[in-house]
Amino acid sequence: MRFSTYIFIFLMFFSVFSCSDDVCNEETESTLNLVFIVNDTSLTNIDFIDNLSIYSPEWTDSIHFLDENESGDAVLGFMLSPYSDTSEIIITSKNATEKDTLIILTQREQIFLSKECGFIMDFLIDTVLFTLNYIDSIEINEDEITTAKNGEIQLYF
């Protein structure tokens, strides 16, 4: 076989890798988890966690669903605002008279993931400001929020 024949065999082999579809099969949303730890008995008495919801003044809806992490603490996940470095989140419970507000200040990084998926937004939490109506303290456990890794803020009541 001529040397040039080998060249064309390899050419055919490599051309197989040129195909792709036009569907985004990758994760595109970056999620921040709020972990709720309630030690205040006055809140446990009014089933604070069971009736908990969060919303933003910019939203037209709210989030009620609660999941649990490995430690059994209530977790609520959502995406921070992709359009602003500031996300305002209000925490409320059905039988509670007061509300608490979180103001989360971030740095945003826009990454062009692929032609199919377009851009994704990663966040880095700078500061969290909060009211003290029911919240006792907060702890930022994970300040980087990417499509591969969730951010996490622990809220103590």
Next chain:
Amino acid sequence: MVRFSYIFSLSLLLFFSIYSYGQDKDSLYAPIKEKEPLVLKGMKVGINVGRFSDYLFKPERTSYEASFDFNLSNRYFGVIEGGLSETNIKKDNYQYSSEGTFVKAGVDFNMLKKYPSDYFGIGVRLGRAAFKHSASNLTYENIHWPTQSLSIDSKSYTTYWLEVSLGIKGELLKNVYFGWSALVRVGISGRKDEQFQPFNIPGFGKGTSAVNLGANYYIYYQIPFNKNK
């Protein structure tokens, strides 16, 4: 008698010394092979035909790449490659555009001995790209946050990388060569932007990856030199 024996022994010693001196010169030492000096045998001008597959598989991208190499005794090749690339993508949730040029310089080493006009070998290049990119009409689909539109102004970058290749070239017609090479590119600097990560860097590939794999398919024409040698 003692004197005769002494003279005879001395004569034998002298004879064998002279004989072995002759042997040294003729057969005990391998003849020293003189190294052939490197001769400029030609210059190849090539075009990367693999880039034309973009029309079929990546219609959003237009890119061209050309190569010049200087053939030194078909063993070493000084190589300069360069090109330009432009990307324009228009989708429902974003518009992205980038344009730039790149240049690579390095050497190829031919490992073939059996095919004096063909090539199978490895190469090393240092690459540099200068490009700019921008985006507009960016929207993020999220069930909570109301949809808005973002734009990112044009930003310019200069990127450097190191490239290692393994490839073959064969002479299809007189002085016309075809070849392909598999490439590994390792980013050195200028690849990252914390706010707006480049998608496709001309000549290097995906901006988010520190290491990119690729392949080139070239057609060359060799301008022959030293025809009389």
